[in-house]
Amino acid sequence: MKRSLRNRQERGAALIIGLILITVASLLAITSMRGSRMQEMMTSNQNNKLISQMAAEAGASELFEWASSLTATQWMSWRNGDLLWDTNRIPTEDGGSPFIGNFGFFWIDPSELTWVVSPNAQVTAQVNGAARRDDVPESLAITRISVVLEAPSAVANAGVSPFEDGVVGCSGINMTGSGQIDSFDSNLGGYDEWYTDISAGEARRNSLRTNVTVRTTQADATGSLSGNAPIYGDLVFTGSNLSLSGGTPVYGNVSAEGNVSANGNIQGTLTAGGNVTFGTASTQGGHVMAGGDAVVQATANPPPSIDAAGKSQWPDWWKWDPKLQALSEKYRSDVDLTIPSLINSGESCDQLELRDPKTDTPGKMFADVWNNPNTLQASEWLKSNCGTKCIDDKAKKLTLTGTGSSTSTIGVSGQQLMLRVDKELTTSGNLAGIRIEGDVTLVVDGNFDLGNNTQLQIAKDASLTLLVTGKTTLSGGSNLLGESPSFVRGDGDSKKAAVQLFSSYKDANNNQPGVFVGGANNSHVAVYAPHTAVRVVGSGEIFGSLRGRYVDIRGSGDVHFDEALDAVTYGTSGGGGQANPAAFRSMVEILP
Known part of the structure; x- marks a missing residue:
């Protein structure tokens, strides 16, 4: 009787132990399956990221190959919107170019091209690369890189365009008061007259156009823009310290060789070889690239993204504001940047030699x-x-x-x-x-x-x-x-x-x-x-x-x-040497 009871007890204990072992084994199996699934997802995400990077780099390579085939005249046509890169197309679902196989594709939005007209005639293009999962077509991994290309040089003796930029102060620019700088095209009529934009299919005013560049040329140039004097175009500054004060708005891109102290509205991108300080300045979606530190202070409308070769800094109280804290995550420090120089050592302020360089008399x-x-x-x-x-x-x-x-x-x-x-x-x-x-x-x-x-x-x-x-x-x-x-x-x-x-x-x-x-x-x-x-x-x-x-x-x-x-050009227009092709200057990934 006792032996029978002991046998039943032993069989019950074995059952419980067996159930425990089965449960543990099941948990281990489930954990292993979850781990495998997680590893699979991580591997898939990493693979998608690599595909998007390769697609973006392929797009950059194809863009450069196309740009390097352009003449100086064709480059100007591209800048003026008369010539489009032949792969500036929205990706199609049939897998055609610019798709990379069936998995990745790249594209460039022409509206994201940023032009620096002078002195080195550069363009910054945002190349987008993406990977697509076949099982979830709407799920994309995207990589965006910024590519800087320099225009091909014109053929020697091709003539000089002394008026092409708009406003050039070789050794310095000073703007005070409230006068504005903009552009118009007299081929379309008088200033502020109406004309028909055929490409847009609508009537527009021939004023407040942004095809003007305000720039300096010398390394020791001074720059002070105070008051409220808007610039409807680009600003290119070759000196060591540029001051934008008094709320001066720039409805274009700002490029500086050295440091920039900004108070005012900048609509486009800001690229500086030195430090950038945003006091009360605001931006309208333009990316910031700084060869030194980038400091954001009391501005109510901070830049959407920053890449700094030095440190990116922002107010400590941002950590209490979820939106600003999320924005600060797009401010990168210690980025490996190459900021192209704006100084062309071969450019003379007197391109036409109005004064004889030997006698220093009228030429x-x-x-x-x-x-x-x-x-x-x-x-x-x-x-x-x-x-x-x-x-x-x-x-x-x-x-x-x-x-x-x-x-x-x-x-x-x-x-x-x-x-x-x-x-x-x-x-x-x-x-x-x-x-x-x-x-x-x-x-x-x-x-x-x-x-x-x-x-x-x-x-x-x-x-x-x-x-x-x-x-x-x-x-x-x-x-x-x-x-x-x-x-x-x-x-x-x-x-x-x-x-x-x-x-x-x-x-x-x-x-x-x-x-x-x-x-x-x-x-x-x-x-x-x-x-x-x-x-x-x-x-x-x-x-x-x-x-x-x-x-x-x-x-x-x-x-x-x-x-x-x-x-309008001055000088001979034929022969005289070969043009140098477009040059590849820099490439850097942009955080999403």
């Missing part, structure tokens, strides 16, 4: 007109064509004058006229206006002062080229206006601005401008003064471009860059 452009046998003495021509009442010829000054509201005409329609003045040239209060007919070139060996409310009218298809060795003053109330909206005259290599001012005046003092535009002066003029400061004050407007050793824009005056000036 070939002046001599060719002054010594041309067809060039006439201005005083003699004026006496012969409008009588003695239209001029006052003194020993040191030639004054264009008149009676009451009279207007003097210089030039003959359809003909070329070259005049020279070996003294100061000015206008008097009795002269209401000067009308330019034909193609007039006027070289003044002295100061030129267009003032006293004198109106200078450029007839349709006429042009005026001013070559001045002294100071140039366009004072209050004087205007240089064209009767035709188009600002460019001629065809092919003979294209020129309707009014173009070349000043060989030299002065290193920024407070003694060699070109002065003041008062309520509205002028269509392309200014090239590489050896002196150019100052624009008051409430007038400049329609054209400015290039000076130093550019100082004050008050509420606006500068409207005419994009048509890109077509």
